[in-house]
Amino acid sequence: MVLEATMICIDNSEWMRNGDYSPSRFQAQADAVNLICGAKTQSNPENTVGVLTMAGKGVRVLVTPTSDLGKILACMHGLEIGGEMNLAAGIQVAQLALKHRQNKKQQQRIIVFAGSPIKHDKKSLEMIGRKLKKNSVALDIVNFGEDDEGKMEKLEALLAAVNNNDTSHIVHVSAGPNALSDVLMSTPIFTGDGEGGSGFAAAAAAAAAAGGVSGFEFGVDPNLDPELALALRVSMEEERARQEAAAKKAAEEASKQEKGGEEQSSSQEATMTEHASGGTSEADNKKNDLSDDDNALLQQALAMSMDEPASSHDLQDMEMPDVAADDPELALALQLSVQDSTKDSSSQTDMSKLLADQSFVSSILASLPGVDPNDPSVKEVLASMQSQSESQQKQDEDKATEEEEK
Amino acid sequence: MACTHDHSCEDHDCSSNWSLYKHIDLPKVTALNEANPGSVKSVFKAWEERLNSSGENLESNEGDPELLVYIPFTSDVKIKSVSVVGGADGASPSKMRVFINRDGIDFSDAQSMQPVQEWDLIENLQGVVEYQTRYSKFQSVASITLHFPESFGGDTTQIHYIGFKGEATQLKRDVVATIVYEITPNPSDHKTRAETGGGLSHVE
Numbered sequence: 001m002v003l004e005a006t007m008i009c010i011d012n013s014e015w016m017r018n019g020d021y022s023p024s025r026f027q028a029q030a031d032a033v034n035l036i037c038g039a040k041t042q043s044n045p046e047n048t049v050g051v052l053t054m055a056g057k058g059v060r061v062l063v064t065p066t067s068d069l070g071k072i073l074a075c076m077h078g079l080e081i082g083g084e085m086n087l088a089a090g091i092q093v094a095q096l097a098l099k100h101r102q103n104k105k106q107q108q109r110i111i112v113f114a115g116s117p118i119k120h121d122k123k124s125l126e127m128i129g130r131k132l133k134k135n136s137v138a139l140d141i142v143n144f145g146e147d148d149e150g151k152m153e154k155l156e157a158l159l160a161a162v163n164n165n166d167t168s169h170i171v172h173v174s175a176g177p178n179a180l181s182d183v184l185m186s187t188p189i190f191t192g193d194g195e196g197g198s199g200f201a202a203a204a205a206a207a208a209a210a211g212g213v214s215g216f217e218f219g220v221d222p223n224l225d226p227e228l229a230l231a232l233r234v235s236m237e238e239e240r241a242r243q244e245a246a247a248k249k250a251a252e253e254a255s256k257q258e259k260g261g262e263e264q265s266s267s268q269e270a271t272m273t274e275h276a277s278g279g280t281s282e283a284d285n286k287k288n289d290l291s292d293d294d295n296a297l298l299q300q301a302l303a304m305s306m307d308e309p310a311s312s313h314d315l316q317d318m319e320m321p322d323v324a325a326d327d328p329e330l331a332l333a334l335q336l337s338v339q340d341s342t343k344d345s346s347s348q349t350d351m352s353k354l355l356a357d358q359s360f361v362s363s364i365l366a367s368l369p370g371v372d373p374n375d376p377s378v379k380e381v382l383a384s385m386q387s388q389s390e391s392q393q394k395q396d397e398d399k400a401t402e403e404e405e406k
Numbered sequence: 407m408a409c410t411h412d413h414s415c416e417d418h419d420c421s422s423n424w425s426l427y428k429h430i431d432l433p434k435v436t437a438l439n440e441a442n443p444g445s446v447k448s449v450f451k452a453w454e455e456r457l458n459s460s461g462e463n464l465e466s467n468e469g470d471p472e473l474l475v476y477i478p479f480t481s482d483v484k485i486k487s488v489s490v491v492g493g494a495d496g497a498s499p500s501k502m503r504v505f506i507n508r509d510g511i512d513f514s515d516a517q518s519m520q521p522v523q524e525w526d527l528i529e530n531l532q533g534v535v536e537y538q539t540r541y542s543k544f545q546s547v548a549s550i551t552l553h554f555p556e557s558f559g560g561d562t563t564q565i566h567y568i569g570f571k572g573e574a575t576q577l578k579r580d581v582v583a584t585i586v587y588e589i590t591p592n593p594s595d596h597k598t599r600a601e602t603g604g605g606l607s608h609v610e
Contacts, residue, residue, distance in 0.1 A: 104510030134439045134470065135512050165443055 005048045005065045005106040006040055007094035008033055008113075013055035013085040015116035015146050020175035025145050028180040029113050030076050032142070035181045036111065037072045039190055048106065050097055051075060054090035055083040055116070061093065065101050085116045091128055095137055108137040111189065114155060115145030122150075122157050129161025138167040140189045144180060249300070424453040426485070426570035431478045438474040438512060441465045441562070446475055449568045456491055456533040456567035463493070464565040471557035473499065473565070474516055476509060478549040485544040485572040487536040490527060492557075493564025498529045499554035502537070507548050516553040529558060533567060546575070 010033060016026035033051065040047045048065035049072055062075040091110060098108040110132070118125075132139055139162040141155050152172070159170045171187045173180055184190055427450045437446035448462040466473045492498025503521035505511060511519070522544075525537045557563040588595075 099512060099514075130470075134467070134472070136438055136443075 001044045003044055003046055003103075003106050004040065004109050005050075005098055005101040005103070006036075006109045006111060007050045007052060007065065007097050008036065008111045009090045009094055010051060010053050010079070011055060011085045011113045011115040011145070012053045012079055012081050013083055013116040014081065015085075016081050018145065021144065021173075021180055025115055026079075026081055029115065029144075030079075031179065032113070032181045032184050033076060034073060035184070036190065037069055041067055041069050046103065046106075048101065048103070050094075052090065052093060052097070053079065054087065055085045056080065057083065059086060059089045059093045061097055064097055084119070085114075087112070087114065087118055088120050088124060088128055091132070091139075095132065095135070098137060099135075108135070109140065110137060111140045111142070113142045113144070114151070117146050117148035118151050118154050120154070122154050125154055125158040126161040129158045132162045133164050136164065138162070138164070140168060141170040142173065142180075142184065142189070143170060144173040144175075147174075246300075423571050424489070424569045426479075426483055426572050426574060427451060429479050429481060429483055429574045431480045434478045436476045437464060438476075439466050439470060439472055441467050449565050450477075451567065453569060456489075456569060459566045465493075465497075466563045469561055471497075471499075471554075471560065471563040472513060473552075473554040473563050474511065474513060475552045475554075475568070476511070476549065477552070477568075478509070479547065479574075480578075481574055482546040482548050482577045483570070483572055483574045484541070485539055485547055485550070485570050486541060487538045487571045489530070489533060489536045489567070489569040489571070490565060491530055491533040491567040492527070493560070493562075493566065494531060496558040496560035497562055497564040498531075498558050498560075499527055499563050499565065500556050500558050501525070501554065502527055503553045503555070505551040505553070506544065508551060509549055511551050511553075516551070517555070521553070533569075536569075536571065544572070546577070548578075 010029060012026065016024070016029065018025050021028040037049045040049050046067065048067050050061065050065035051063050051072060052059060052061040062079075063071055066072065091112065094110045095108075098110070101108070129139070139159065141159060143152065143155050155170055159168055162168045169188045171184065171189060173183045430450050432447055432450065435447055435450070440446055442462070442465070445462045446464045449464050451458075464473070464475070488502075488504075490499065490502065501524065503516070503524040505516070505519065506522050523540055527537070528535060552568070554563055554565075
């Protein structure tokens with residue numbers, strides 16, 4: 001939550017027309033800039049961000065440091081590509097813009113996107129770096145696009161001159177399948193010097209790592225509606241956990257501990273749906289309707305609650321029937337499950353082949369409210385959890401986006 | 407304009423005079439061009455400890471002896487004189503320029519602005535030299551910025567102690583924090599006397 005004023009220097013030179021970063025270098029850069037602005041303003045509401053372009057007729061300040069995200073996003077429209085980038089002038093103008101920031105308490109930071117070859121020599125860049133360090137301005141460099149000979153050394157030298165106690169960073173992004181924004185999301189530029197990162201960055205990074213999907217899961221959730229994003233993510237994880245646990249259970253019905261674990265996870269799921277927003281619980285219940293596996297599991301869980309009054313599960317036992325009573329759709333789902341056949345073993349063998357990424361899953365569960373990863377029954381669930389097949393995941397995501405559109 | 411003590415300090419209690427360090431808002435003290443961020447806070451201590459260089463001291467970056475120290479006070483103070491203890495081997499500052507009640511000064515501002523007062527310092531390793539101020543200009547100081555442009559030939563500038571002598575008033579010069587600016591006036595905020603029931607309307 002560092003109070004910071006940031007100036008972003010955009011490279012809009014001719015080299016940005018290249019399409020090696022999809023859809024074009026310039027577009028990838030613009031997306032990254034939007035993400036950074038969002039992250040900065042979210043991590044501290046008093047943060048300000050400004051934007052300037054380095055190429056074209058000359059260095060041009062598009063917007064002076066402001067906390068108004070809309071203004072920043074608007075100025076990114078209609079930018080023209082052309083000319084050559086002037087790195088030294090860009091950094092100096094950025095420093096000047098920061099010097100005249102309204103709130104002198106803000107730390108000063110410059111983020112430079114260096115996509116085209118650098119014509120300045122190492123010495124002058126080092127001098128600029130020293131001047132920045134002297135005035136305690138931090139500098140983040142994003143090295144992408146053209147890979148000139150000497151460009152990397154020049155930028156590293158600049159970073160070494162500026163760096164004061166690891167507040168400045170450099171990131172090299174090579175062209176490839178990953179979008180520029182995704183690569184940046186896991187870097188300290190986004191997460192802000194190891195302070196743990198804003199919830200925005202952490203959620204986006206976790207979502208990207210989980211789904212292997214570029215950009216956000218469920219759409220632009222963390223930006224606009226963090227609660228909905230959290231609820232959707234939670235219900236997705238619970239869904240996944242229950243389905244995998246159900247698959248395991250069909251093979252190992254004798255293992256009572258596992259059932260206890262499943263029950264806990266399913267009852268947790270039920271409590272989650274109660275706590276989450278109404279829309280989300282609807283989405284969840286609809287998922288129940290559509291998925292046979294869930295219903296079979298719920299049925300089994302209910303059966304368990306009748307049969308085994310285990311002391312540690314008493315509380316959870318009570319919650320299940322209550323939920324069924326309150327929610328007619330859930331009751332309908334349960335009824336459906338009675339009629340449905342139990343899981344076939346073919347999908348189960350697939351599941352057993354896939355191994356879960358333990359650390360990832362435990363980190364997800366740790367972030368869920370009300371779930372204690374040290375709870376033995378949760379540990380059982382973790383042990384039995386296996387990663388979801390791709391088709392199931394996409395199906396769920398489609399349903400989730402359908403629900404969002406409604 | 408420097409004076410030295412013409413008595414031994416044990417008889418005369420000098421330390422009580424140099425007690426303005428207690429009124430310094432230490433968490434908000436910052437310095438530019440310091441080698442270790444935050445080391446500037448270590449130079450403000452009691453008079454007796456001014457020669458104690460075992461702890462941290464303020465050092466500028468390698469090869470650049472310029473230093474800029476911003477010191478806010480917790481209440482307005484009147485400063486009579488300043489004392490600076492520098493480092494050995496030419497690492498002492500040779501000049502000092504001060505600015506009053508301005509925050510956010512950086513090196514380019516400091517070099518171009520006219521200071522409130524400036525002094526040529528001497529190498530004061532014993533901490534017995536004090537530099538008097540033009541007292542009339544230092545009557546209500548909420549923050550002071552010290553600019554040390556050069557050293558005595560050393561590669562860096564080291565400062566072990568900065569002390570202020572003077573008085574603290576209990577007043578505080580505060581920025582007006584809550585002002586509401588109206589873009590369009592809201593009639594309910596401006597009830598006239600007629601609406602609140604009574605009184606003669608005032609006609610100019």
